[in-house]
Amino acid sequence: MAPPRLYLAGPEVFLPDAAAVGAAKVALCVKHGFEGLFPLDAALDLSGLAKPAQARRISEANEGLMRSCAGLIANLTPFRGVSADSGTAFEVGFMRALGRPVFGYSNVLAGYVERSRAYRAEHRTQPDADAADVAIEDFDGAENLMIEQAIAAFGGRIERAAAARGHAMRDLAGFEASLLQARRHFRL
Amino acid sequence: MAPPRLYLAGPEVFLPDAAAVGAAKVALCVKHGFEGLFPLDAALDLSGLAKPAQARRISEANEGLMRSCAGLIANLTPFRGVSADSGTAFEVGFMRALGRPVFGYSNVLAGYVERSRAYRAEHRTQPDADAADVAIEDFDGAENLMIEQAIAAFGGRIERAAAARGHAMRDLAGFEASLLQARRHFRL
Numbered sequence: 001m002a003p004p005r006l007y008l009a010g011p012e013v014f015l016p017d018a019a020a021v022g023a024a025k026v027a028l029c030v031k032h033g034f035e036g037l038f039p040l041d042a043a044l045d046l047s048g049l050a051k052p053a054q055a056r057r058i059s060e061a062n063e064g065l066m067r068s069c070a071g072l073i074a075n076l077t078p079f080r081g082v083s084a085d086s087g088t089a090f091e092v093g094f095m096r097a098l099g100r101p102v103f104g105y106s107n108v109l110a111g112y113v114e115r116s117r118a119y120r121a122e123h124r125t126q127p128d129a130d131a132a133d134v135a136i137e138d139f140d141g142a143e144n145l146m147i148e149q150a151i152a153a154f155g156g157r158i159e160r161a162a163a164a165r166g167h168a169m170r171d172l173a174g175f176e177a178s179l180l181q182a183r184r185h186f187r188l
Numbered sequence: 189m190a191p192p193r194l195y196l197a198g199p200e201v202f203l204p205d206a207a208a209v210g211a212a213k214v215a216l217c218v219k220h221g222f223e224g225l226f227p228l229d230a231a232l233d234l235s236g237l238a239k240p241a242q243a244r245r246i247s248e249a250n251e252g253l254m255r256s257c258a259g260l261i262a263n264l265t266p267f268r269g270v271s272a273d274s275g276t277a278f279e280v281g282f283m284r285a286l287g288r289p290v291f292g293y294s295n296v297l298a299g300y301v302e303r304s305r306a307y308r309a310e311h312r313t314q315p316d317a318d319a320a321d322v323a324i325e326d327f328d329g330a331e332n333l334m335i336e337q338a339i340a341a342f343g344g345r346i347e348r349a350a351a352a353r354g355h356a357m358r359d360l361a362g363f364e365a366s367l368l369q370a371r372r373h374f375r376l
Contacts, residue, residue, distance in 0.1 A: 014323040052340070055327040059337030063284075079317050080307050081269010086277040087332035093281030096251075108317075119268050130268050134357070135202040139243040144275035149247030152240070168317045 004186050005035045007066050007095065010075025011085035012169050013039055021170055028172060032179045033188040037065050066094055071185070073178045074104035076143055076158060077168050082115045089147060096150040103181050104151050105159035105174030106142050107167070113138050156181045192374050193223045195254050195283065198263025199273035200357050201227055209358055216360060220367040221376040225253050254282055259373070261366045262292040264331055264346060265356050270303045272331060280335050289342035291369050293362030294330050295351035301326050344369045 006029055012021045022038030029036030039062050046054045066072070072095040079085040084106075095102050108115070116136040123130065141148040142158040151158055159178050163171035182188075194217055200209045210226030217224030227250050234242045254260070260283040264272040271277070272294075283290050296303070304324040311318065329336040330346040339346055347366050351359035370376075 011317070011322075014325065016321045016323070051327045055329065055333040055337055056340065059334055059341075062334060066285075077317055078269075080304060081266075081271060083269060083271070083274035085332065086271035086274065087334040089274040089277035090281035090284070090332065090334045090338070093278035094285040096278070097254075097282040097285035116268060131354075131357075133204045134199075135204075137202065139239045141243065144273065144278065145243040146247055146250060146275040146278045149243055150278070152244065153247075166319075169319075169322070 003030075003033050003035045004070040004182075004188075005037055005068060006182065007069040007072040007091070008036050008038045008075075009072055009088045009091040011077070011079045011088060012075060015169060024172060025175060028176055028179060032176075032183055033186075034179065034182065037069055039065065062091070063094070066091060067098070069095070069100070071095070071101040071103065071182060073175065073182065074102065075107075075169075075175065076104045076147065077107040077163075078115060082112070082119045084143060084147070089144075092147050092150055096153075101154035101156070101182070101185050102150050103154075103156045103178040103185075104143075104147070105161075105178045107161065107163035107169070107171045107174055109160050109162040111160075112136075112141055112143055154185055156185070191218075191221050191223045192258040192370075192376075193225055193256060194370065195257040195260040195279070196224050196226045196263075197260055197276045197279040199265070199267045199276060200263060203357060212360060213363060216364055216367060220364075220371055221374075222367065222370065225257055227253065250279070251282070254279060255286070257283070257288070259283070259289040259291070259370060261363065261370065262290065263295075263357075263363065264292045264335065265295040265351075266303060270300070270307045272335070277332075277335060280338055284338040284341075289344070289370070289373050290338050291342075291344045291366040291373075292331075292335070292339050293347035293349075293366045295349065295356045295359050295362055297348055297350040299348075300324070300329055300331055342373055344373070 008025050026036040074088050074092050076084040159174040196213050214224040262276050262280050267273040347362040
């Protein structure tokens with residue numbers, strides 16, 4: 001039987017060594033009985049296309065990849081703010097709506113409340129979207145409850161561990177722990 | 189014919205006056221021929237439930253609401269970082285996977301590249317997830333391309349305008365502009 005396909009969501013596609021990080025993730029997938037699909041795999045030819053057309057092509061390719069997969073593992077490590085990369089959050093929602101199991105990990109140990117408080121303390125002088133009277137959702141989780149519960153719905157939980165300094169985008173311990181959750185789900 | 193139902197996604201659910209902001213959005217929906225569903229509408233009884241059970245109940249209610257809606261309008265105003273609220277991003281992906289039209293707006297004028305650069309300049313001393321060699325996606329958009337293109341797929345675009353200082357979470361001009369996009373889509 002062909003190994004179940006997993007879509008590997010996360011902001012490491014923006015790393016200069018994205019292909020190498022993706023290859024390492026794909027290799028761990030094979031080790032655990034899965035076929036891993038890292039978005040760069042699409043290997044699109046974007047030459048000659050204007051920016052909006054490039055973006056459309058990438059979006060269509062990634063949505064197609066997701067639809068071809070049996071599940072998803074998301075790197076939910078905070079990216080440019082308190083929360084996960086917004087594209088990754090989108091993709092978790094996408095697969096959840098399709099009823100496919102989603103798993104996730106974060107290479108930052110602190111939970112959502114702690115991270116939000118730290119962010120707010122740092123941005124005291126800034127106005128607007130995160131004023132002092134805006135509630136900080138507190139369900140003891142690592143992320144917004146919609147993401148947390150999408151993962152819990154399949155018996156999983158967000159794997160959290162502190163990566164060594166400088167390794168938050170590349171450490172794969174949480175990824176492998178998520179693969180173990182996926183193995184249980186798929187009975188591999 | 190019953191008016192099409194729109195799910196109203198956004199971080200204003202965390203405001204102290206969330207119910208009032210939601211009511212204002214719902215009223216604008218009615219004005220433009222829609223029924224607006226603001227997540228608080230679920231009016232859930234969470235008494236006596238532990239935090240994880242509360243989170244599960246809210247998640248199930250919101251997912252059910254989304255499935256009952258013909259489309260979604262997202263408040264994509266940056267929230268606790270460069271990008272939109274992660275729960276909102278999840279919900280945009282959720283509705284996109286269901287093939288339903290999604291619209292969105294941001295009350296911050298600056299695009300994704302400009303916001304990312306500003307964030308990076310502010311966090312120069314922090315290590316990890318946003319090191320200097322991490323690419324800043326540049327497709328001239330307001331958000332990660334998966335979100336931007338999910339909206340473009342239905343002929344829409346993220347409405348962007350600068351809200352007055354202190355009003356980034358409550359200004360509804362971009363919301364009403366999104367409603368006009370939705371009207372065109374639904375031919376109302």
